[in-house]
Amino acid sequence: MADVLTREVEMAPPPPTPRTINRRQRKSLTTYLLRIVVAGYLFLLVAWPVSLVAVNTFDDGMTSLRLLMEDPDVVVALRLTALVAVWSVVINTLFGVTMSLLLVRYEFPGKRALNALLDLPLSVSPIVVGLALVLVYGGRNGWFGPGLESAGLQVIFSTPGIILATTFVALPLMIRELVPVLQEVGVEQEQAAASLGANGWQRFWRITLPSIKWGIVYGVVLTLARSLGEFGAVKVVSGNVLGQTRTATLVVEEKYLNFDQQGAYATAFLLAMVSVACIVIVAIIRPKSHR
Structure with a gap:
């Protein structure tokens, strides 16, 4: 003892x-x-x-929000913003998952250059992005604009141009969320499934996708918030046509410059609340192991 x-x-x-x-x-x-x-x-x-x-x-109660929703031009702008944001999220999700798998799972010449090029939308001013899109897809002097317009597709100063600009500026967000997750997951489970006879699609749907689903969710939230708030590139490529190509962020500028500050505050509040609501919902539903 x-x-x-x-x-x-x-x-x-x-x-x-x-x-x-x-x-x-x-x-x-x-x-x-x-x-x-x-x-x-x-x-x-x-x-x-x-x-x-x-x-x-809410300085005057719900009056500013009620007047905002009664304005048909603002309603059109909000619908256009939602449409553009949804398309941007869908395109960047599909492209982001594919590109992340390419960067993590494969080795090829020029991989580092491609990886660096993906960060270009974050380092270049959105105004420059919008101007570059006009030079490429513009109807008069653009490289592809005249051919597209002759085929009946107008890109610049229309909805496709707004979607293109918004998708471009939000491009890296999904990829930068998924690449670390894929690196952490590794390839052991996929190799084991392949040894048991699973093909590529089966490995992706049953192993890879469940492993990276929360990375995709975080990337979707970031892409949605970025798409809703995009201003510079959209202003260049949209033409800011009232009731046609004016988005919610352009409504904020127009109302503030025209001394309708309550309308500008109300529009900005709606945009901010959508992003905050997405973040709160994800924080609530995600498992504790990811918090």
Whole structure:
């Protein structure tokens, strides 16, 4: 018995010294200070401005929202924004899953260049993106514009151009969400399924897709938020035609410049609430292991 007690005493950690206690206290104080700085930064940069938009929207009750929804041009703009956002999410989801699998599962010449090129929409100004699309798809001087218009398809200053611009600026978001997930999942399960006779589609639907589904969900939320809020590229390629190619973000600018600040606040509030609602829903339904 005495030997056991002696062994436990020898294996017990030494009592903390005053220097160790002071070091832990300083570390704890530094952690709290960093938390305060980060919280204050997020409050001043995100929470406060967004809350001011909400406060100004309901400054006169529900009047501004009611008047906004009674304006047929605004309703058309909201529908167009929703249509463009849905198409952007669908295209970027299909392309993002395919491109992520290509980057992670295969080796080929020019892979690094392609990987770097995918980040171009995040580094280039949306105004430049819109101008580049006009130069390529413009009806008069564009490379493909005259041929497309002769075939009955107008891209610039119409809905296809808006979808193209919005899809371009949100292109990397899905890919940058899926690539780390695919790298973490690895290929062991797919190789095991292949050894059992599963073909490519069966491996994708039964193994790969369930493994990356939450990465796809996060990418969809980010792509949707980016698509709803796109302004620069859309303004260049849309023409901002009232009741036809004016999106919700262009409505915010038009109303604010025309001194209809309540209408601008209400439109911005609707756009912000859709993005916030998507984030909240994902945070609620996702499993604890992904939180």
